[in-house]
Amino acid sequence: MRKVAFYTLGCKLNFSETSTIARQFESRGYQRVEFEETPDVFVINTCSVTENADKKCKQIVKQAKKIAPHSFVIILGCYAQLKPQEIATIQGVDAVLGAAEKFRLFEVLDDFSHKETVQVCASEISQANTFTAAYSLNDRTRTFLKVQDGCDYNCSFCTIPLARGASRSDTVENVVEAARKIAASGVREIVLTGVNTGDFGIIEGERKTDFLTLIRALDQVEGIERIRISSIEPNLLSDAIIEFVASSKRFVPHFHIPLQSGSDTILRLMRRRYKTALYADRIAKIKTLMPEACIGVDVIVGFPQETQKEFLETYQFLNELPISYLHVFTYSERPNTKAIQMQGVVEPAVRAERSKQLHILSDKKRQAFYQSQMGKELVVLWEQEVKEEKVFGFTQNYVRLSAPYQSHLPNQLQSVVLGQWEADGTLQALAPSFAK
Structure with missing residues (x-):
């Protein structure tokens, strides 16, 4: 073989x-x-x-x-x-x-x-103009289910449209059928993935449905306890989607929403399709309906023409938002993009320093969010990873927990009380079987 x-x-x-x-x-x-x-x-x-x-x-x-x-x-x-x-x-x-x-x-x-x-x-x-279905299986506790591919946005820094083509999607029926197959395999959580997931609905070059229709259908699939949205653009994250997740049986209170810059000047240069006011409104809406929601943010530092003024606008904007963590990217020149032709290039050392500052801010945000969850009873899905006789998992709102390893735990859902910090950055999972 x-x-x-x-x-x-x-x-x-x-x-x-x-x-x-x-x-x-x-x-x-x-x-x-x-x-x-x-x-x-x-x-x-x-x-x-x-x-x-x-x-x-x-x-x-x-x-x-x-x-x-x-x-x-x-x-x-x-x-x-x-x-x-x-x-x-x-x-x-x-x-x-x-x-x-x-x-x-x-x-x-x-x-x-x-x-x-x-x-x-x-x-x-x-x-590359047809949609090919895909999902992960037997690789991790969670399954990544592809629902959309490609992107029509053409942000000035991004090569993805050149690498993956135009936006296109699977049908709602096909995605639901895939979710049923995944559920039958014993998977407990699905993560919906795509290049521009919220743009779901373009089939054979025409918009025939939308993301809200998809998640409403998936919410009815028996056998899957959790469905997580991997990432969604702020301009596509409508009130209706937020309200649906808040009332859903299976969709969890966890959002990852790309921002890229907290400066409207830089957002315009990036050719993003929103301003900071809309972004702040999306966060406020989520927190109003789901106070315990975890919110992750993508942000880019060192974009051309980002002066110290624009960087501080980004830092202050993020600092004031009730978000949970950041994914910080240092701007990287990519061939065949609009941004590579722009004036006002930021020195690599300055990019590195700004990245460092936002990583520190991210650590503070995550710590504050985790502390807000201590003492609460939540449900953890234990994963296959075992390290130093410990098993790890995530709550529905994406707090990473750890507990002493027991062979029956992986791929199991368990109600636990969130305890104190561990040295590895997780919170202790306190349950009768783990009580000290």
């Missing part, structure tokens, strides 16, 4: 697609193994949001060839679509597949034998 190993860089959407491609291999008799187990084939699913993601791909190829020198190495994903010829020059790469080819891997590649030249199969991004 031939062996295949996978390495996924980037977002939850990539994880859902890697898992789906892995099942293609398994259906053809391949054994999926860990990266270190000398596989015959390596599949590396790439990201290209930042320059570091590109560099990471090269490092992983080098690592793969060191583990298994005679292996066949396939690169796919966003970086593969954007720079196929560049990837083809990386020593050890055998094949590069673009966005339209990655799910047709067995059709596009005759076999997995080494050729004299690298096989590059990457069509123009306009060819």
